[in-house]
Amino acid sequence: AAAETVPEAVPETAPATVPDLFTWEFAADPYPAYAWLREHAPVHRTRLPSGVEAWLVTRYTEARQALADGRLSKNPVHHSESAHGKGKIGIPGERSANLMTHLLNIDPPDHTRLRRLVSKAFTPRRVAAFAPRVQELTDRLIDGFAGRGEADLIHEFAFPLPIYAICDLLGVPPEDQDDFRDWAGMMIRHGQGPRGGVARSVKKMRGYLAELIHRKRETLGATAEPDEDLISALIRASDHGEHLTENEVAAMAFILLFAGFETTVNLIGNGTYQLLRHPAQRELLQKSIETGDMDLLGTGIEELLRYDGPVELATWRFATEELTLGGQRIAAGDPVLVVLAAADRDPARFDEPDVLDLTRRDNQHLGYGHGIHYCLGAPLARLEGQTALATLLTRLPDLRLAAEPDELRWRGGLIMRGLRSLPVEFSPE
Numbered sequence: 189a190a191a192e193t194v195p196e197a198v199p200e201t202a203p204a205t206v207p208d209l210f211t212w213e214f215a216a217d218p219y220p221a222y223a224w225l226r227e228h229a230p231v232h233r234t235r236l237p238s239g240v241e242a243w244l245v246t247r248y249t250e251a252r253q254a255l256a257d258g259r260l261s262k263n264p265v266h267h268s269e270s271a272h273g274k275g276k277i278g279i280p281g282e283r284s285a286n287l288m289t290h291l292l293n294i295d296p297p298d299h300t301r302l303r304r305l306v307s308k309a310f311t312p313r314r315v316a317a318f319a320p321r322v323q324e325l326t327d328r329l330i331d332g333f334a335g336r337g338e339a340d341l342i343h344e345f346a347f348p349l350p351i352y353a354i355c356d357l358l359g360v361p362p363e364d365q366d367d368f369r370d371w372a373g374m375m376i377r378h379g380q381g382p383r384g385g386v387a388r389s390v391k392k393m394r395g396y397l398a399e400l401i402h403r404k405r406e407t408l409g410a411t412a413e414p415d416e417d418l419i420s421a422l423i424r425a426s427d428h429g430e431h432l433t434e435n436e437v438a439a440m441a442f443i444l445l446f447a448g449f450e451t452t453v454n455l456i457g458n459g460t461y462q463l464l465r466h467p468a469q470r471e472l473l474q475k476s477i478e479t480g481d482m483d484l485l486g487t488g489i490e491e492l493l494r495y496d497g498p499v500e501l502a503t504w505r506f507a508t509e510e511l512t513l514g515g516q517r518i519a520a521g522d523p524v525l526v527v528l529a530a531a532d533r534d535p536a537r538f539d540e541p542d543v544l545d546l547t548r549r550d551n552q553h554l555g556y557g558h559g560i561h562y563c564l565g566a567p568l569a570r571l572e573g574q575t576a577l578a579t580l581l582t583r584l585p586d587l588r589l590a591a592e593p594d595e596l597r598w599r600g601g602l603i604m605r606g607l608r609s610l611p612v613e614f615s616p617e
């Protein structure tokens with residue numbers, strides 16, 4: 189029942205009038221609607237499912253410009269509706285300061301200070317040293333279903349891998365990691381699930397992190413050779429004598445979990461799905477991995493991010509003053525959403541943007557954002573994505589979809605793009 193017959197290039201059938209956005213059909217395939225917007229209304233005001241009105245930016249040039257525009261603030265206090273729109277934007281159950289004062293919600297100079305400090309702890313070197321552990325986690329998860337001949341790759345693989353990886357990196361003890369898995373599961377479902385449940389999960393996670401940080405701080409004071417986990421490194425990080433406060437360490441740990449979890453689930457989920465739908469590309473990748481050539485894996489992951497990336501829309505931005513973008517006047521206080529998924533299919537920037545080409549080199553996609561909020565976790569995401577896909581293709585070489593593409597359900601949240609489940613079959617190991 190696999191979709192081995194899907195052509196490489198899916199023809200773009202853009203609708204004739206303003207398309208319906210945020211429906212289930214749209215969630216399954218938003219790209220034709222985005223093609224329409226890029227062409228006819230590249231900076232488009234729309235009402236979101238929450239009732240908030242926002243501008244959608246869909247062309248590459250304006251998207252990149254907006255991501256780097258200092259007049260577009262990340263701080264929700266600039267939202268014109270914030271007085272009565274509270275709770276519609278941000279993490280449910282987290283309206284107060286505390287965990288909300290994290291990198292994605294603040295502007296310079298606070299952002300500059302926090303980002304500099306976290307960059308001292310969350311270094312590319314730390315991520316590179318983590319590679320064997322990611323490989324171990326990946327193999328352990330595949331061991332769990334490899335003998336069965338079938339699996340749901342979202343639930344059994346793409347979902348647990350990033351949460352265990354980030355817990356390990358932060359220094360959450362193994363015996364507590366399943367709690368995180370449950371809390372994260374509740375958060376990822378919040379598009380459909382009870383908001384009360386999400387708020388409770390956020391609260392439990394916050395309580396746990398506060399206690400863990402407190403314990404780590406005491407250990408750091410007591411021993412000459414402190415733990416080398418990321419939370420300890422965050423506590424110790426200093427810049428010109430400045431340190432992160434206990435609350436800032438907690439907010440940082442939380443945003444690393446929050447920003448690094450569902451995104452990576454979707455990179456592995458969407459990436460595997462698209463490879464299974466593009467047999468020629470998948471074969472090319474499989475052959476190059478077999479011969480030990482990892483170059484195509486590198487460009488391939490970037491192409492999968494461009495073609496069907498985890499983050500459909502960048503997180504909220506608010507105009508601090510009146511400004512013009514793509515010829516549209518945007519009023520002070522208006523929310524602006526940059527549609528990364530639309531910009532990354534812009535034919536003005538990418539040759540044959542609707543073709544998945546793992547060898548693509550001219551590929552400055554916006555999947556990780558752009559400017560001062562550019563993804564801090566990109567090296568870790570690349571490591572996890574590359575390890576996950578390479579190991580799957582190597583250990584389960586005849587992996588195939590066990591459902592028709594139109595039977596698959598997409599999550600349909602506002603910011604993220606990802607599958608709810610991904611049933612596959614293969615010869616048991």
Ligand code: HEM
Nearest residue numbers: 291292447448451452455502503556557561563564565569
């Ligand atoms: C920021 C994408 C994985 C941590 C961002 C932004 C994007 C993004 C688009 C910018 C959002 C904006 O400007 O509104 C992704 C994708 C990932 C991924 C596609 C996986 C494939 C991770 C991981 C971590 C992480 C694994 C950490 C463990 C962060 C943080 C920020 C961020 C902390 C905020 C940076 C700042 O505001 O200075 N990410 N991300 N991300 N990401 Fe990622």
